Amino acid sequence: MPSSKIRRRQKRTPYAYVRYALYLLREFRGSILAFAVLLFGGGAIISAAYSGKDLSYPEAIYDVFMLVFMESALEFPKEWFLQPLWFLFPIVGLFAIADSVVRLGYMVFARKEKLQEWHVMHASSLRDHFIVVGVGRVGSRIIKELLALGESVVGVDQKQDGQLIDETVDLGVPVIQGDIRLKKTLELAGVQRAKAVIFATDDDLANLDGALTAREIRSDIRVVLRIFDETLATKVATNFDMPAISTSTTSAPSFIAAATGRSVLAGFRLGLSETLHVADVAVSSSKAMEGRSVGHVQQAFGVNIVLHQRGTKTLENPGHDFILEQGDRLLVIAPIDRIARLEGRA
Numbered sequence: 001m002p003s004s005k006i007r008r009r010q011k012r013t014p015y016a017y018v019r020y021a022l023y024l025l026r027e028f029r030g031s032i033l034a035f036a037v038l039l040f041g042g043g044a045i046i047s048a049a050y051s052g053k054d055l056s057y058p059e060a061i062y063d064v065f066m067l068v069f070m071e072s073a074l075e076f077p078k079e080w081f082l083q084p085l086w087f088l089f090p091i092v093g094l095f096a097i098a099d100s101v102v103r104l105g106y107m108v109f110a111r112k113e114k115l116q117e118w119h120v121m122h123a124s125s126l127r128d129h130f131i132v133v134g135v136g137r138v139g140s141r142i143i144k145e146l147l148a149l150g151e152s153v154v155g156v157d158q159k160q161d162g163q164l165i166d167e168t169v170d171l172g173v174p175v176i177q178g179d180i181r182l183k184k185t186l187e188l189a190g191v192q193r194a195k196a197v198i199f200a201t202d203d204d205l206a207n208l209d210g211a212l213t214a215r216e217i218r219s220d221i222r223v224v225l226r227i228f229d230e231t232l233a234t235k236v237a238t239n240f241d242m243p244a245i246s247t248s249t250t251s252a253p254s255f256i257a258a259a260t261g262r263s264v265l266a267g268f269r270l271g272l273s274e275t276l277h278v279a280d281v282a283v284s285s286s287k288a289m290e291g292r293s294v295g296h297v298q299q300a301f302g303v304n305i306v307l308h309q310r311g312t313k314t315l316e317n318p319g320h321d322f323i324l325e326q327g328d329r330l331l332v333i334a335p336i337d338r339i340a341r342l343e344g345r346a
Contacts, residue, residue, distance in 0.1 A: 023124045028103065031096040038093055039064050042085065050077055068093030116160070120188050122174035123154045127193045130259060131156060133180045133210055134201030138226065140164045142198060143173055149340055154189045156180055180210040183217055196222035196259035204228055211242055224259045279339045283328040295320030301342045307331035 025032070043061035052075045055063065066072040067089045077083055129152035132139050139155065146153050155168050155175035165175050178185035180201065191197060197214045199207035204227045211223045223242045227233040236242055243259075283289045289297055294305050298320070308318040309329040315322070324330075332339060 023121050028100050031100045031103075035093060035096045038068070038089065038096070042089060045085070046074075046082070049079055049082055050074070051079065052077060064089060068097075116177055119169075119174035119176055123176060123188060123190050126152045126154060126174075126190055128152070128195045129154055129190065129193070131186070131189045131191060131194050131197040133157075133197065133199045133207070134226075135162075135165050135168050135175055136200070136202065137164065139198075139200040140168055142200060143168055143171070145336060147171060147173070148337060151195075154194075156185060156189050180206055181213055183213055186210070186214055186217060191217050191221060194221060196224065198224045198226075198259050200226045202228075204232060208232075208236065211236075211240075215240075215242075222259060275335065276333055277336045277339055279332050279334075279343070281330045281332050281339070281343055283324050283326055283330065289324050290326050292324055293320060294318045294322045294324065297324065297342075301334070302338045303332045303334035303342055305330050305332055 039061050042064040043057055046064060047055045047057045047060035050060070063072050063074050067074070067086065070090050076086060130146050131154050132143050132146070133156040135143070135155045135157040139157075143153050143155060153173050155165070155173055157165060157175055157177060158179060159165065160177045168175055176185060176189045178188065180186070180199070186197070191214050197211070199210050201207055207225050207227060211225055214221050214223055225233070225236060225242055227236060288300075292300075294308070297303070298305055306317060307330065308315045308322065308324075309331075310325065310327070332342065334342070
């Protein structure tokens with residue numbers, strides 16, 4: 001596949017920045033709450049009990065704020081129960097501010113150094129994304145293909161570093177490090193908000209265990225498994241309503257097809273050319289295909305229709321003038337992004 005697609009970085013939506021803000025509010029909620037209690041609670045006490053000057057509630061809040069930085073214009077109180085507050089306000093206030101500054105500085109450092117805390121924060125900002133568990137050879141290819149389709153992705157792996165993980169992170173994809181069988185790991189990856197989870201590690205039992213954990217967290221999540229044992233794959237697909245792909249040589253598009261609900265049957269590449277995929281596409285009542293000729297569809301979407309089926313009749317290599325009808329099924333060869341565009345208009 002061309003490098004322009006392989007190197008496509010994950011885009012951030014306005015929703016992602018809102019999620020970033022919410023994450024920061026959660027992270028700093030202790031300091032924010034302490035400072036708010038200090039200002040509003042302290043302001044209420046001072047406005048009610050301070051005798052040195054008549055203060056409205058807003059004025060008292062302002063004086064507490066200035067007192068935190070030891071810049072208050074108020075005289076030291078005569079009331080014994082207020083006197084300790086003149087020492088506590090700066091200590092508590094500056095501690096809350098310093099804690100926030102240090103934590104924010106660490107998060108900036110974590111982003112620069114791509115530490116785990118940044119990956120968790122990044123993952124928390126995504127919604128309707130794909131989770132790819134196992135950032136190995138197959139997993140990294142799946143991630144790149146999903147990015148080529150414009151999808152958001154979060155990776156999960158038990159290892160914290162490695163060449164493929166580094167390459168994935170360079171694409172703007174957060175990679176959560178942890179045991180894939182644990183709820184906490186999948187929750188950090190955002191399984192509650194995800195579109196689908198693809199388990200692509202080399203460990204059949206770990207894939208199955210993780211898949212069941214994902215379903216335990218969210219019963220309607222779409223799960224796809226990579227399983228080497230063909231018998232086990234059949235049983236899983238039959239009894240757990242989880243697409244299970246059994247061959248270790250299956251290309252990444254097969255996993256993506258199962259996760260997205262598309263009917264991509266296989267993928268192949270001739271020499272150094274772009275990867276092509278074979279897909280089963282149904283003609284619906286869409287004006288983009290119904291009533292159009294095969295030649296028109298091929299030219300409009302840049303695909304090659306190699307097989308046409310209507311009812312029980314099958315036609316190989318239908319002519320360019322052949323008119324498509326609702327309910328027809330087509331076997332199409334094209335790059336995966338063109339197939340996705342065709343299916344979106346079918």
